[in-house]
Amino acid sequence: MTDEANRETAAEAEPRSAEEIRANIDETREQLGDTVEALAAKTDVKARASDKIDVAKENVTQLKEDVVSKARDATPESAAAGVQQVSATVQERPTPFAAAGAFAAGLIIGWLLGRS
DSSP: OOHHHHHHHHHHSOOOOHHHHHHHHHHHHHHHHHHHHHHHHHHOHHHHHHHHHHHHHHHHHHHHHHHHHHHHHHSOHHHHHHHHHHHHHHHHOHHHHHHHHHHHHHHHHHHHHHHO
């Protein structure tokens, strides 16, 4: 129905009491407030982006936990012990590993610059 049809129907109906009119006005104000809040939320780009980032972070965290869990389940104990041993060795003597890492990084950078 259009607004004109509503007005005609309202005019033909019995007169409303002041209390009914006030209740109708209060209801309309509440609906208008809800509409304004919804529009404000839609136009708040920063909040919407932040919400999407939060959802993405939660998804990535859950995915990471799933992958780590599957990796732990699939990794034999000897491999896990080997990783712990290598980690302990790197922590005890980081210089040779840092030098090897720097050498590898230099090779990669040289290869990338050579391609250009």
